[in-house]
Amino acid sequence: xxxxxxxxxxxxxxxxxxxxxxxxxxxxxxxxxxxxxxxxxxxxxxxxxxxxxxxxxxxxxxxxxxxxxxxxxxxxxxxxxxxxxxxxxxxxxxxxxxxxxxxxxxxxxxxxxxxxxxxxxxxxxxxxxxxxxxxxxx
Ligand SMILES: [Cu+2]
Numbered sequence: 001x002x003x004x005x006x007x008x009x010x011x012x013x014x015x016x017x018x019x020x021x022x023x024x025x026x027x028x029x030x031x032x033x034x035x036x037x038x039x040x041x042x043x044x045x046x047x048x049x050x051x052x053x054x055x056x057x058x059x060x061x062x063x064x065x066x067x068x069x070x071x072x073x074x075x076x077x078x079x080x081x082x083x084x085x086x087x088x089x090x091x092x093x094x095x096x097x098x099x100x101x102x103x104x105x106x107x108x109x110x111x112x113x114x115x116x117x118x119x120x121x122x123x124x125x126x127x128x129x130x131x132x133x134x135x136x137x138x
Contacts (some may be wrong), residue, residue, distance in 0.1 A: 022048070022050050022054050022120060022122075022124070023046055023047060023048055023049065023054050023056070023120070023126065024046075024049060025044050025045065025046050025047075025118060025126065025128045026044065026047070027043070027044055027045045028042070028043070028044035028116075028128050028129060028130040028131065029042070029043055029044070029131045029132070029133055029137075030042045030043075030104065030114065030130045030132045030133065031097070031133060031134075031135055031137050032107075032109060032133060032134055032135045032137075033107050034135045035109075035135075038063075038105065038107050038108075038109065039103065039104065039105055039107060040103075040104045040107040040132075040135075041101045041103060041104070042065075042095070042101060042103075042104055042116070042130055043094075043096050043097065043102070044095050044102075044128065045092055045093070045094050045095070046087050046092065046093045046095070047087070047092040048087040048089055048090060048091055048092075049090075050089060051089045051090070053086050053088055053089060054086070054087050054120060055084050055087075055120065055121040056084060056085045056118050056120055056121075057083075057084050057120065057121050058119045059102055059116045059118055059119070060116065060117045060119060060125070061104060061114060061115070061117070062106070062114070063105050063106030063107055064104075064106060065102055065104050065116060066081055066105070067081065067083075067084075067085060067100070067101075067102060067103075068080065068081055068082060068100070068102070068103050069082050069099065069101075070098055070099060070101070077098075079103070085100065097138070112131070112132050113129055113130060113131050113132055114129075114130050114132065115127050115129050115130070
């Protein structure tokens with residue numbers, strides 16, 4: 001890349017926010033709340049496109065959002081909160097049923113998509129649109 005196109009690329013990155021240059025978040029979906037509940041779970045794939053570790057410190061949405069991990073010990077599975085999600089250089093972290101996930105409290109069951117902002121440890125954030133699927137989705 002020559003100097004001019006490099007400068008143009010940097011400007012493009014600045015224009016859309018630095019977070020776009022550090023992680024990409026794909027396949028973002030939410031298993032909707034059960035009838036009568038306002039708690040939902042969110043899943044996505046987080047890919048670190050850089051050569052250093054990238055850490056997500058929180059997801060921010062309209063309700064309270066926590067990062068959790070499901071662990072099974074002695075046949076009993078329980079969830080524990082995670083302070084951060086750190087993705088190694090070039091790696092993809094999958095948030096999926098039975099493992100790491102987002103927990104959305106005060107979730108509006110009527111919406112069919114919602115946007116959460118992934119906040120990185122450097123203070124930048126990345127908006128991610130989550131598609132809401134029925135609560136029975138496996
Ligand atoms: Cu949970």
